[in-house]
Amino acid sequence: MWSPSHRSKNRGIEARARRLVGECESFLLGGYPGVLQADGRPVPEWAWLSALAHAPADSLQARAGRDHARPPADHPTALWQDALDLLALELITTAERSGSSVEELQRALIAEVELQRPWAESGAPMLGPHRLVRDVRQVLCRFRGSSRRR
Numbered sequence: 001m002w003s004p005s006h007r008s009k010n011r012g013i014e015a016r017a018r019r020l021v022g023e024c025e026s027f028l029l030g031g032y033p034g035v036l037q038a039d040g041r042p043v044p045e046w047a048w049l050s051a052l053a054h055a056p057a058d059s060l061q062a063r064a065g066r067d068h069a070r071p072p073a074d075h076p077t078a079l080w081q082d083a084l085d086l087l088a089l090e091l092i093t094t095a096e097r098s099g100s101s102v103e104e105l106q107r108a109l110i111a112e113v114e115l116q117r118p119w120a121e122s123g124a125p126m127l128g129p130h131r132l133v134r135d136v137r138q139v140l141c142r143f144r145g146s147s148r149r150r
Contacts, residue, residue, distance in 0.1 A: 030055025037077070046114065048080045049132060052087050053109045057095075057102040064089035083129035087136050098143040105143060112139050 026035045030051040033043045052060070063085055073081065091109075095102045113135050117127075127135075 028054055030059055033080070043077070043080070045127065045132070046117070048084060048129070049109070049114050049117070051084055052091065052136065053106050053114050055088075057092075060088040060102060061092055064092050079129045083133050087133060090137065090140055094140045094143050100143050105140065108139050108143070109136060 023032065023035055026032045027047075027050055030053075032047045033051050036043045036047060055063070066085055091102060091105055094100070095105055113132075117135070
């Protein structure tokens, strides 16, 4: 027979499991920084990159065309958001001009920036948004001028 305390424990485990699944889904859809911010947790540098490397193309398109009149954010968050807006626009533009898919460019970002970067154990930014812009532009540069028109 299950005791009330056992059922309560199971509900707690189920709630944590649902939360974890939600966080994983938000990561895979490029929305993890927003989840962390909503919880009042710091956003590590890798999470900002994940917003670019994992977001669906339509989300990147919306970010690239976003009106910059959004609610004021703290200065570091504003820098990261501006960097992602710029990089989303460059990613979309590079995909259109090179004939590559957005997903192909994202795979390159994952392989060459996300998996190769020296992330801080603490999650604190190590290199910052300016360095992210530089690193992503280097990856996108290889696709610019590509003759792979489809």
